[in-house]
Amino acid sequence: MSSQVDRQWTTRLRRRSFGRLPPEKMLPDTQPSYVASWIYVFGVATISALVVVIATGCVLAIFGPEWWHVSNIGHFVNSLHLWSVEIFFFCMVIHLWGKYFMAAWRGGRAMTWITGMVLFLASVVTALTGYVSQTNFDSQWISTQAKDAVNASGGGAFFNLLNPGQMLMWHIVLLPLVLVALVAAHVIMVRIKGVVPPFEDDSVAATRAADVESTGAPQ
Amino acid sequence: MGPFLLAALVPLNHPDHYFQWHFLEISAANAIVIVLMVVTFIAALLLPFPGRRGRKGNP
Numbered sequence: 001m002s003s004q005v006d007r008q009w010t011t012r013l014r015r016r017s018f019g020r021l022p023p024e025k026m027l028p029d030t031q032p033s034y035v036a037s038w039i040y041v042f043g044v045a046t047i048s049a050l051v052v053v054i055a056t057g058c059v060l061a062i063f064g065p066e067w068w069h070v071s072n073i074g075h076f077v078n079s080l081h082l083w084s085v086e087i088f089f090f091c092m093v094i095h096l097w098g099k100y101f102m103a104a105w106r107g108g109r110a111m112t113w114i115t116g117m118v119l120f121l122a123s124v125v126t127a128l129t130g131y132v133s134q135t136n137f138d139s140q141w142i143s144t145q146a147k148d149a150v151n152a153s154g155g156g157a158f159f160n161l162l163n164p165g166q167m168l169m170w171h172i173v174l175l176p177l178v179l180v181a182l183v184a185a186h187v188i189m190v191r192i193k194g195v196v197p198p199f200e201d202d203s204v205a206a207t208r209a210a211d212v213e214s215t216g217a218p219q
Numbered sequence: 220m221g222p223f224l225l226a227a228l229v230p231l232n233h234p235d236h237y238f239q240w241h242f243l244e245i246s247a248a249n250a251i252v253i254v255l256m257v258v259t260f261i262a263a264l265l266l267p268f269p270g271r272r273g274r275k276g277n278p
Contacts, residue, residue, distance in 0.1 A: 036270065038263035090252070094260045 026191050035195050039098030042091040047183060049088035054176060056081040061172055065135045085127060092120060104196045112189040119182040126179060129171035132161055143167070 005011055059077050060068055068074040096116065105113040132143040147161040160166055236247035245253075 036268045038266065038268060042263065086252075090256060090259075093256055094263060097260050098263065 021188065021192055028191075032195065032197065034198050037098075039095060039102075040195070042095040042098070045091040046088055046095055047187075049084050049091060050179065050183065052084040053081060053088055054180075056084060057172065057176070069136070085130070089123065089127070092123065096120060099196075102196055102198075106196055107193070109189070109193045109196055112186065112193055115182055115186040115189055119179065119186060122175065122178050122182060126171065126175040128161075129167045129175060133164065133168045133171050135164070139164075 056077055060081060063074060068078040099113070099116065128142075128146060132139045132146070143161040143164075147156065150156045150159055150161055159170075238245050238247065238250055
């Protein structure tokens with residue numbers, strides 16, 4: 001009976017998940033002292049801005065283009081959506097610069113860095129589909145200019161910037177799902193691997209590991 | 220009243236200003252955002268983080 005339970009996919013998935021990311025690691029009580037840095041504040045601010053982007057986007061989806069073009073409250077929510085996107089990119093780029101100069105991919109953290117980079121690129125595509133979904137002259141201008149770049153890359157066969165319905169669906173369904181999944185993956189990778197230590201801590205740790213390897217005992 | 224006052228302070232009803240240097244061209248608005256990001260990044264590196272001194276290390 002127990003071997004049957006052991007073979008169940010739910011049992012195996014639970015053991016594997018909790019083995020790699022136990023609850024005390026997922027939601028830790030303490031963090032290393034070097035996590036007290038503004039660079040991580042900008043990472044969290046990026047996620048906070050994304051929450052506002054999604055919430056205001058939901059309101060825009062409820063009432064539609066005529067509302068956001070004509071009514072005062074529609075203008076206001078439309079502006080909240082735009083400015084939270086501006087803050088989202090502003091904070092993400094500062095977080096990205098900081099992590100680049102920290103060489104945050106050190107110590108087996110390549111996937112944390114890669115999920116962050118792909119998140120940045122996917123955000124650019126999401127913003128582009130948002131600009132061409134405004135339903136105004138600005139969106140017409142941007143779509144006619146940007147189509148040439150997409151067509152030159154060969155992507156125009158399935159990603160047509162002159163198709164407003166397709167662009168709106170990418171903007172409000174597919175790409176938000178991708179972004180939320182990437183944010184979740186990025187945060188989980190940070191929790192599993194931990195935050196990258198400063199360079200001096202990293203070299204001390206490497207020296208200790210080399211000492212242990214050569215003498216069999218820590219120095 | 221509010222929107223009109225703001226419009227008077229920041230007149231936006233005109234073509235963008237552009238900076239041009241050889242083949243490089245950038246709008247004033249985009250240049251301002253990039254400068255603000257660089258300034259904020261430098262401030263994030265230099266400004267002390269609140270409560271860091273009293274924090275216990277737990278690496």
